[in-house]
Amino acid sequence: MQHGVDLESYYDLRLLSEVSVSPDGERVAFTAQESDPAADEHRTGLYVAPVDGSRDPHRLTRASSASSPTWGPDGDTLAFLAAREEDLDRKRGRVDDGGDESAADGNGGGDRNGGGNGAGDDGDAEPKPQVWAFDLALGGDARQLTAFEHGVDGVDLAPDGERLVVAARDPTEEEAEYVDQREDGGPIEVTRLQHKRDGAGWLDDVTTYLFVGDLDAEAADAAAFRRLDDAAGAGSAEPLAGLQPAWGPTDRVAFTTCVDENPDDSGAYDVCTIAPDGAERRVVTDGSLRCASPTWSPDGERLAFDGSNYDNWYEPNEAYVARDEAGADFESVSAELDRTLARAGAPRWLDQDTIVAPIADEAWTRLAVCPLDGEPRRAFARQGRDRTVAAFDLAGDAVALGLTAADQPPDVYAVPGAELRENDAGGPTKRLSALNDEWLDEHGAALPDCEVVACETGEVRGSDAPASQSGASVSDDGEEIEAVVYYPADFDPDGDDTAPAVCAIHGGPMSYDAPGFRFDVTYWTSKGYVVAKPNYRGSTSYGRAFSEALKGSRGELESEDVIAAMEHLVGEGVADPDRLFCTGFSYGGITTAHVVTRTDMFAAAAPEHGIYDFYSNFGTDDNHNWHQWEFGMPWENEALYRDISSITRVDEIDTPLLITAGEQDWRCPPTQAEQLYVSVRKRGVDAKLVIYPDEHHNIGTPQRATHRIEELTEWFETHDPGVDGEANEVRD
Template structure:
């Protein structure tokens, strides 16, 4: 039996992504991401399972990636987004329309027009244009194609009548179409928008995304068969990533999100709106004071629950709000009394007409909260345990579906009756519906980490928590101190909770302890804790990181000569600040970070945030210099591995170059790794594993214990 986690085992994992409960609560659809080594791609398969656990999940898609599983009102129609080979009936129909007889020439022309390359070798469009597809689970068979928009579909929802759908799609004018063709041919980038780029979306253009309404008849899948809702369109700096989030309510109205400000690119506002399916009677429900998302209709369709946050203070908790479907409605938070932010593992859901359920970030944990519209919110599911956290959530038909994960358990799907949420001391999920990685886990049963939440004092005497992962055979009380990696979360509006991470399991299987501090600014300890970071950079977070490692050294867990530090995004920013303050780390790896906020302004996609928190750099130059680790780069003596994505518009690669050259000029051992054509996150399986190997090799190269043959991390 294999007891370790080797790098190749990454390719055998399936990681849960989304869960969606059918309207009657009897089935759950879910997606799970896995690796395709031959194509060096991640693919996401679609599964369905009965929520009573009576049989194992059935896999519906294999060849192409599927996302956004959405149930029809009948509970047997299951729609999803995918970039698949064009439906054969549609291809034949186009040929018949052309000359009455399909032939190879017609098929080739259709393939070129649809971007399929003519062979459909892996079942996906080569240009990656997703469309809406749907399975009929009562009849069986393959999915049928419901849309055929030239530029693809971004989002969709099904109507309560079961006969229509609403989609969000780009609709360029003739002039804009010409520009898009020019760009495809390598022409110049021309931008007139203030929000000139977005990470993951690249350089932005002026093409507007609209909502369209059409039927579920596959023969009417072309855009010409859909009606455009001219008053339902995307705008604002958030729209390229947040989308319009259409939600079709039980009374027939459609909710969506957009920015209605006069200068939307210079605003953080994102409002909830509703509109009739014929495009009439648009109502702006919220008042421009919040950044809203995930609108969800109440069972009778007279109210909406949504996620709302203060866009002028990103450190305030996101809260669950409820508003009537009225223009300029009076809306109220139903979760404010908890002083906890909504987690990203699921949108607000209605338990009944008077109760909303949301996942919340609660210290080093993600759990559910039950929020009555008229009453006090409360935490739920006491049996969930602090060793498991919620990675995905949905609720429908009195059934709750959760993706639960632990340090030694990749996420799986669990179900529990919604009735338990109505109890003051609700128990928690006990019915497991999926076993996505049981074989993988059995082969590594003795090599997966143990985990605990450790409390310690920082330099200011405040209590901070860190999630600490230990090698499976590590005895805190008896073993010699171990080499220890401090892995810092990004955000900073984020937090760490015990959960499965491949890089952590890989490191612990090689003898490392891995510590993940929830430094000041983390969002799961209430507004005051999160907001303590407001207007600052570097000092508070680095103190909390250094104090965590000092605590683990004092407790005999961490070897003081074999400490390492890394972090991604804001974790990279913090890593750089840490090594300007201390030489305690044998090596460090700031990944995809910002190190000079002054020179960075306007080169990333976060200028609105930086303006809100720090003002304009030409007006507050001293502040921008002070919050930048590059200002104190002369104090760095720690060997640095510095990484970046070549097309990262969140933390541009020029930042990594600047830090790299600055430390190399001082004779510090350093290495720069740039991932070509990569955005802020690491994309392909090969690059994901390369990143882990690069970090591990950097730490081991500078580990005196490896050189001396000490126990602990392997070479």
């Protein structure tokens, strides 16, 4: 086995997060995540680079994380969100014995949000996210532009360059008392139907509003901002989606919220607009969609946005356009592609009559050009089939892309707008960043090769019967699926040697896998594993029919597709049939558990952060609206809830299981992992339970990210018949 990539090298990576092009198309700001080993934290640095590639990127932030880079109209003001220590300029003046601060502090007070940045008088409290801004023409450190007690979530700058709009929580006095009580460890009291959200925790009744204020740093206190009472957050999606404010050229602000009478029991999320003085709110959409990422046309008369059917999550998200009118007619400009919008970026206006959006297109993320009057088409053909789009933005005549490949962590590239207008007729693509060149110099030789392979699958014969030792049978009317397969650097898939293989199943299920850099995959291939990531039925990048095949079911189709992908690799002489392993996170964990109830082909498996008993899970997670839509109520459809739960077939599991969960995971609660663990242990199956304390539905810190990979690898090696007993410790 190879030893080209060790776990400690994770700490040396910088991974691209967001890109944002200045209005004149001259510069691109981007953020990149890196690790702080001493603090065991991920932090996100903010960079800026000229689009013409005339100089290397300049790093703007170092000491704290930055997100949501937002340009002012002059191209010199760059705002962002950060939870930094309070601006020193706001701390001027002495504090007397009575605790009253000097007037020099500029803290107006008198507002329900209060002043300060959330730290207040308690020096140990963590600062809240606020808006900061760099003046790139004058230079110097960023200025603090807001000081809301509960922080800011969402920002945009006005076209005049003098004002900003932010989203911030604004509790009443009674609500503020409850919030203070909760922060002091008091009891949780909830009256909302959407009582929790993963990552947001237990929800309260505090409303988030839009506020408008000046960019003057001396007026940063919340009291200096105007609250727009008719621009308020509501609905089950709001705690994570936010209000997403966007300030348009005609001096109106677009935002998203739920206007349903019972918002917590609705999946609707509408696009609204409002004047910056709080007048004339318009509800543009009609409650039939879950809308996101509104963006204004150059003339400010229309809005483009991401829209999806909240009653059928398997339908593609599409790019819609509507006029800024109450109850406007709106239409999809991407529907003919039969592809869902990707999460790499929001729809953007190429010109007055054309939208560009990233789409999930089979095993790739690519760009689509969508004319308002014409047929949508795929663009940027020179992306090729070995690279996928990880981030996207455009402004002026410049397109910024984050591009990644199996052997290339994502970097920022610039593409001329003509490339999209004329379909591959523009100038050369410019690489603007080199975030990991030193890392690649050391480890590049060990990075994997990658290809997308096709295999045939069919329906499982007999829904109650588990697959045989060799896997599920494939019927004559099988359907083709694809898998993204990563090979060790020195492995020849057409040669005579076979390799141990890990099947890594994506979550969602409304998601997909595309060729790209992933540290866990790179680590495993450097240790000699082939890694397969099947795009099973239900994956969203192959059109509605392929995705919707999974609707109303769990377990059978995904399991069959996973088994078929691994049998294909075995049949091709790539994978050693005695050394197969399976893992998946979230819905991938759900599928992993279903797979091992249907086949014993895997030497070991690791369902991570999944749900295994949908009946007992109902109401304990934050997705009850989804489960109600797809399966009905559990007391009305008990048999269905039991049938889609792998726990009901736990007597068929003989595969050793490593089962993981986050202690505060409200998407797939940890009790689900406990149920599966105890159940298989009662049957005498070798199993291990790993719970990450204080963790949500993710693996948050660098130490836990590397621990996860270490645990999985050790589990596979411990149960690998090709590894002798003395080599069963994890080898870096």
